Amino acid sequence: MKTPREILLVQHRAAGPKLDAIRQSVMNKLNNQETKEQSVPSVFVTSLLSCLKTGWQELFFPTRRLWTGMAAIWIFILMINFAQRDEVNSVTGQTVRSSGPVMSLQAQQRWMNELFADRTRPPEADRPRNFSPKPRTQAVESTVV
């Protein structure tokens, strides 16, 4: 005696090899898809590495002493640059600290400017007066007095 499941599966067992082939084809598609997905970054990394290797072999390695010397010179220049920057900072610190006399000089200069500005103004007599006409009677009175 067999169950219906057993009978059904045994009846179609002959399709096994064909189903295996189908499974294989689907698996191949799946693997190809995965390799395609992986291939884009891997190709990029590989090309980048090959470029770096070529650059190392053709640009740097034959003239490595020259490059090293250049690098040393640059490091020396940078060190001097940093050292000078420190000096400038110290100098500016001093100027900030001695800002008291400078401020007084500036104040003096401002006072002088104001003074000269007053001198350049016209005298009181030369200034134009605002003339407002008055009634004639008042004008006569003022002349009599």
Next chain:
Amino acid sequence: MPEVAAPEQLPVPQARAGDPAAWDALFRRYQLPLYVYVFELVRHEQTSLDLVQETFIAAVKHLGGLREDRKFGSWLFGIAHQKCLQHWRKRTEVLCNEVPEPPDEFEDSPDDLLIRREQEQEFMNLIDQLPLPQRSVLLLHFIEDFSLEEISRITETQLGTVKSRLHFAKRSLRKLLEAKNENPA
């Protein structure tokens, strides 16, 4: 006889992670039951093989849509069922909907029907004689012992309808077998 792995043992999480070996194991596990189901519905070898292949490809493509790993089997059969429906639509053959009457009592085990060796071919012929909706439900019940809820999901029919179809399919199958036993000619 291929062994039925427990759903917990199926490497669905690994397949989700894109492990080809996991996919291979899953396909190996389901290829024959799936083929049996599809073949018994469409009755054409090459079409059945094509539909199984399409089902596998769709499974790889849409595994993200599967919410519970333990339902992988019913989900896969659901895809196969949809593929069969698409095939029938192309051929303008439609699964007719008979009016179901849910039975009062229901035999839930697929093994309650045991067939003698000499009846095996008869059994296959009798299954072919069943109407398509009943055949579909009966095959899902026999092949993978899916629950009524799972069959309902696979065939996208109401639970009562599934229950009714399975009941009538089993009853008619039993009747046919008994009739053959009484008249063995």
